[in-house]
Amino acid sequence: MRFLIALICCLTWQLQAQKPKKPSSSEIYEQIKGLNFLGSALYVAAHPDDENTAMISYLSNTLHARTGYLALTRGDGGQNLIGPEIRELLGVIRTQELLAARRTDGGEQRFTRANDFGYSKNPEETLEFWERDQVLSDVVWAIRNFKPDVVINRFDHRSPGTTHGHHTTSAMLSVEAFELANDITRYSDQLELTDAWQPKRLFFNTSYWFYGSQDAFNKADKSNLVKVDVGSFYPAFGLSNTEISALSRSQHKSQGFGNTGTRGNQIEYLELLKGEYPQNGNLFEGIDTSWNRLSDGEAVGTILNAVEKNYDFKNPAASLPDLLNAYKLITKLEDKHWRELKSLEIIEIIKACAGLYIETATSKQTATANQKIALQIEAINRSEYPITLESITLLPSEKTLAISQNLNFNTRYSKSVEITLAEATLTTAYWLTKEGTEGMYAVADQHLIGLPETPKKNKAIFNFRIDDMLIPITTDLIYKYNDRVNGEVYEPFEIVPKASVEIKEPVVIFPTTESKVITTNITAYTSNINGIVSLQVPENWKVSEPQKISISNKGETKSLKFTITPPKNASEGILQPIINIDGTDIFTKVVTIDYDHIPLQTLVLPSKNKLVRLDIAKKGDYIGYIAGAGDAIPESLNEIGYQVAQLNVSEITTEKLNQFDAVVMGVRAYNILDELKYKQSLLLDYVSNGGTMIVQYNTARGFDFENLGPYPLHLSSDRVTDERAEITILDPDAEILNYPNKITSKDFEGWVQERGLYFPNEWDAAYTPILSMHDKNEKSSEGSLLIAQYGKGHYIYTGLSFFRELPAGVSGAFRLFANMLSVGKNNQEIKP
Numbered sequence: 140m141r142f143l144i145a146l147i148c149c150l151t152w153q154l155q156a157q158k159p160k161k162p163s164s165s166e167i168y169e170q171i172k173g174l175n176f177l178g179s180a181l182y183v184a185a186h187p188d189d190e191n192t193a194m195i196s197y198l199s200n201t202l203h204a205r206t207g208y209l210a211l212t213r214g215d216g217g218q219n220l221i222g223p224e225i226r227e228l229l230g231v232i233r234t235q236e237l238l239a240a241r242r243t244d245g246g247e248q249r250f251t252r253a254n255d256f257g258y259s260k261n262p263e264e265t266l267e268f269w270e271r272d273q274v275l276s277d278v279v280w281a282i283r284n285f286k287p288d289v290v291i292n293r294f295d296h297r298s299p300g301t302t303h304g305h306h307t308t309s310a311m312l313s314v315e316a317f318e319l320a321n322d323i324t325r326y327s328d329q330l331e332l333t334d335a336w337q338p339k340r341l342f343f344n345t346s347y348w349f350y351g352s353q354d355a356f357n358k359a360d361k362s363n364l365v366k367v368d369v370g371s372f373y374p375a376f377g378l379s380n381t382e383i384s385a386l387s388r389s390q391h392k393s394q395g396f397g398n399t400g401t402r403g404n405q406i407e408y409l410e411l412l413k414g415e416y417p418q419n420g421n422l423f424e425g426i427d428t429s430w431n432r433l434s435d436g437e438a439v440g441t442i443l444n445a446v447e448k449n450y451d452f453k454n455p456a457a458s459l460p461d462l463l464n465a466y467k468l469i470t471k472l473e474d475k476h477w478r479e480l481k482s483l484e485i486i487e488i489i490k491a492c493a494g495l496y497i498e499t500a501t502s503k504q505t506a507t508a509n510q511k512i513a514l515q516i517e518a519i520n521r522s523e524y525p526i527t528l529e530s531i532t533l534l535p536s537e538k539t540l541a542i543s544q545n546l547n548f549n550t551r552y553s554k555s556v557e558i559t560l561a562e563a564t565l566t567t568a569y570w571l572t573k574e575g576t577e578g579m580y581a582v583a584d585q586h587l588i589g590l591p592e593t594p595k596k597n598k599a600i601f602n603f604r605i606d607d608m609l610i611p612i613t614t615d616l617i618y619k620y621n622d623r624v625n626g627e628v629y630e631p632f633e634i635v636p637k638a639s640v641e642i643k644e645p646v647v648i649f650p651t652t653e654s655k656v657i658t659t660n661i662t663a664y665t666s667n668i669n670g671i672v673s674l675q676v677p678e679n680w681k682v683s684e685p686q687k688i689s690i691s692n693k694g695e696t697k698s699l700k701f702t703i704t705p706p707k708n709a710s711e712g713i714l715q716p717i718i719n720i721d722g723t724d725i726f727t728k729v730v731t732i733d734y735d736h737i738p739l740q741t742l743v744l745p746s747k748n749k750l751v752r753l754d755i756a757k758k759g760d761y762i763g764y765i766a767g768a769g770d771a772i773p774e775s776l777n778e779i780g781y782q783v784a785q786l787n788v789s790e791i792t793t794e795k796l797n798q799f800d801a802v803v804m805g806v807r808a809y810n811i812l813d814e815l816k817y818k819q820s821l822l823l824d825y826v827s828n829g830g831t832m833i834v835q836y837n838t839a840r841g842f843d844f845e846n847l848g849p850y851p852l853h854l855s856s857d858r859v860t861d862e863r864a865e866i867t868i869l870d871p872d873a874e875i876l877n878y879p880n881k882i883t884s885k886d887f888e889g890w891v892q893e894r895g896l897y898f899p900n901e902w903d904a905a906y907t908p909i910l911s912m913h914d915k916n917e918k919s920s921e922g923s924l925l926i927a928q929y930g931k932g933h934y935i936y937t938g939l940s941f942f943r944e945l946p947a948g949v950s951g952a953f954r955l956f957a958n959m960l961s962v963g964k965n966n967q968e969i970k971p
């Protein structure tokens with residue numbers, strides 16, 4: 140039993156798709172073919188969506204190789220097209236989208252501890268954020284654990300600067316890890332948990348993209364490229380490989396990567412980087428991928444090749460006697476790696492051939508530690524083969540329920556039991572429990588590194604006796620209910636704290652010494668909680684007294700209001716709500732993420748908010764805002780006391796504009812709102828009559844807007860991605876840097892993700908450039924903030940990333956934005 144529990148704990152990630160698999164007869168046959176293939180491939184790239192799903196599906200479904208995709212990051216740095224989650228929560232969604240993609244194309248998913256911190260231009264910049272040695276160690280760890288025969292890179296390790304720095308870095312680290320994985324002097328701590336491993340071949344999965352154009356690729360010398368046709372058709376699934384690939388790619392819904400399938404031949408090109416060139420085009424040439432690969436595998440192969448040959452599509456159970464004989468031999472194999480993998484694989488096939496269904500359903504989706512919950516156990520044998528359910532072992536308690544029940548043909552066995560949940564099995568994403576750095580997640584437990592999810596701890600092992608063998612089949616505890624519209628719904632069962640405590644606004648801004656009333660929400664995750672809620676604020680801030688709270692019903696949320704008073708001077712710090720229940724402090728909030736294409740996600744995260752007392756003055760009160768692609772600038776301006784009116788394009792009239800102290804265009808407004816063309820002259824007239832107009836970044840590609848400013852202005856793709864890049868002030872006396880707030884280099888400290896993007900690179904002499912900045916080893920750009928007097932008013936174009944900085948509570952960005960809004964109002968009374 141010890142061995143089994145250890146085995147289950149290290150391989151559980153394979154079994155976590157929460158909906159039970161119910162393979163058809165032809166799908167079982169494909170699984171048997173996979174059982175008879177002993178070879179594996181690992182695809183390596185940087186982000187969710189980098190992976191070539193046609194290649195992964197080909198390796199997995201055509202060749203039947205065990206196939207992994209190692210994405211160095213979880214894609215936290217991107218945009219979310221389906222909801223409000225960004226950063227870490229977006230990383231959680233994209234992790235699940237990768238798992239959904241792998242469930243579709245048959246691959247397995249792996250990661251490293253690298254965090255997708257945003258765009259970087261080259262590997263040098265990437266490695267300023269990623270700890271090179273840690274990420275390399277994780278790639279080596281992935282290779283040593285997965286033991287691939289073939290490693291395939293998505294990107295070219297030899298062309299830094301031609302694509303995202305994360306991409307090139309993924310390829311460079313993979314090339315390096317290829318040999319290091321077999322070097323026992325490197326990362327030797329890992330070797331206490333796994334063995335060194337030398338893959339046989341390393342490829343780069345090239346395409347026309349890397350040659351600049353389809354034409355250049357057509358003409359290129361391809362003698363060193365292996366050609367693979369990935370257009371197979373699978374009668375068992377009724378789909379072409381390329382159709383499966385599109386279904387897999389379409390799981391990347393947060394990125395809007397819905398993809399239409401194609402049919403017919405499709406050639407993929409693999410450039411050999413290391414190992415011997417495969418003359419016959421077979422990626423596994425020279426590697427024995429049959430059972431003969433193992434010194435004691437021949438007998439297994441003899442049995443299982445016959446199972447494959449004689450498989451009866453009308454009666455899969457006819458294969459059971461041979462499968463059981465093979466299982467007995469597999470559990471005795473010397474090679475631990477293949478023994479563990481193939482044991483799990485053949486158990487799944489035995490289960491499917493017997494039409495054996497098992498389930499352990501909880502009565503609630505969540506529960507708290509030490510709580511009693513009801514479990515509904517089901518087991519049914521839908522074959523005539525004699526099977527006895529001997530016992531069920533519950534994890535993590537290891538408590539065993541003796542059962543000894545013969546499972547007669549198609550007769551359902553069910554049982555209700557009540558269990559007490561163990562402590563310390565709290566649900567959450569393991570990589571988010573400790574604070575990491577901008578470029579790295581902190582994960583202390585080496586066993587967890589690389590796993591896509593936190594292994595579930597609450598499980599049931601069904602111990603079946605079939606013939607003379609005890610066969611354990613493990614299943615997660617799941618929550619199941621009937622939805623009136625969707626029918627049967629499965630959700631992961633989760634253990635959460637007794638309560639969640641949360642303040643909605645991630646950043647609370649105090650533009651003056653005036654107090655603010657903050658709402659704290661408390662949600663009960665068990666019935667009848669009584670607690671004391673308090674807020675922790677930084678030194679020299681003040682907060683009102685702790686308050687008692689009682690909530691009777693599980694799932695109910697109540698709110699308490701607290702008054703926070705900032706200090707006199709500028710200050711920043713953490714605001715932490717706490718609820719004390721029965722002497723225990725809870726500092727966390729429970730966050731759920733619910734989308735149709737991924738399992739319900741429940742996360743227990745630190746409940747932390749940011750407090751900012753700004754030293755800020757402003758002029759003007761009433762701002763007109765024309766939203767572009769969407770940003771939170773209006774809310775941020777509200778926080779510092781502006782009144783913001785959001786306008787549709789059709790509402791832009793001279794009369795309306797004249798009410799505003801300034802008009803601001805949201806990010807990418809001119810890219811998105813075609814009709815702005817017809818309003819631009821009204822807007823520029825407003826400026827000429829004394830108004831202030833601020834235009835935030837627009838993307839340069841295909842941009843053909845004639846009169847973006849009152850004078851000629853040309854957008855480029857110049858960007859400064861290093862948020863710490865030094866800023867040179869070109870014109871220290873410029874009004875925009877002095878009134879009403881004196882802007883100094885200190886105001887450019889603490890910026891997040893980047894300085895700015897799509898800066899103009901040419902402009903009319905009527906514009907004054909204010910700032911100069913550049914990324915390492917690049918030319919300076921002076922186009923980040925341009926201002927021009929036009930008639931009696933002012934026009935400002937800025938690619939600075941205010942849309943990121945203001946919601947993050949960056950005080951210098953607030954002060955500069957207030958100055959932009961206040962330009963030309965020097966003679967008016969200054970407001971705090």
Ligand SMILES: [Zn+2]
Nearest residue numbers: 185186189303
């Ligand atoms: Zn990418």
